[in-house]
Amino acid sequence: MSASFLENPFHRLGFWGRQHELRTIRNRLFSDPPQHCVIIGETYVGKTRLLSQLAAPQGTTDADELKKFTMIYLDCVAYTELTKQSDYASALFWWELYSKLQAALQAQDSPTITKPKLSMDQELIEIAFQAKSELEDLLRNHKCPVIILLDNFEGVAWLPIRNSHWLRSLGQSYCTYIVASRHLLYLLYQYDPKESQFNLCPCGSMI
Secondary structure, rough: HHHHHHHHHHHOOOOOOOOOHHHHHHHHOOOOOOOOOEOOOOOOOOOOHHHHHHHHOOOOOHHHHHHOOOEEEEEEEHHHHHHHHHHHHHHHHHHHHHHHHHHOOOOOOOOOOOOOOOOOOOOHHHHHHHHHHHHHHHHHHOOOOOEEEEOOOOHHHHHHHHHHHHHOOOOOOOOEEEEEEHHHHHHHHHOOOOOOOOOOOOOOOOO
């Protein structure tokens, strides 16, 4: 494996290629209201680099205009490894989304919800719902558009189906999603559909 693959793509200085895709995504973000987008591609084609350029634009003509959005990035790859602890993965997913948005909007405050642990006695479903509700309150009270960037979105496919409903509900009123994922066809070969609670993406447009 090349050493370049091991670098954190959010720390690289340059951005080359994929300008057409970048312009397409930005055009959809600048529409009224902003449109959801799905970035489909194999490993190492540059999906994460596209998301990083959106979250921290450098040297582009519309970089200042992109700053009107609040961008929240979350890598969902870890949830794929928690298939046997789906309720824990669900609680962790919503807590991480909530804590990242809370840090972006209210950096002076600490999260009011404790990070879920597998050993916790609390009901994990209740923690997930509480974190989702707190996230919803933050989105509802924030005037600027919030864009949630979900990388390796196939990791969310293993979460219980209620998470898909919650994501769709938030996306209809309070935020815009840009998700990056391998093609869903590959997932059918990678996972057993008889055992999976496979959820579809909450977005409509595909890049």
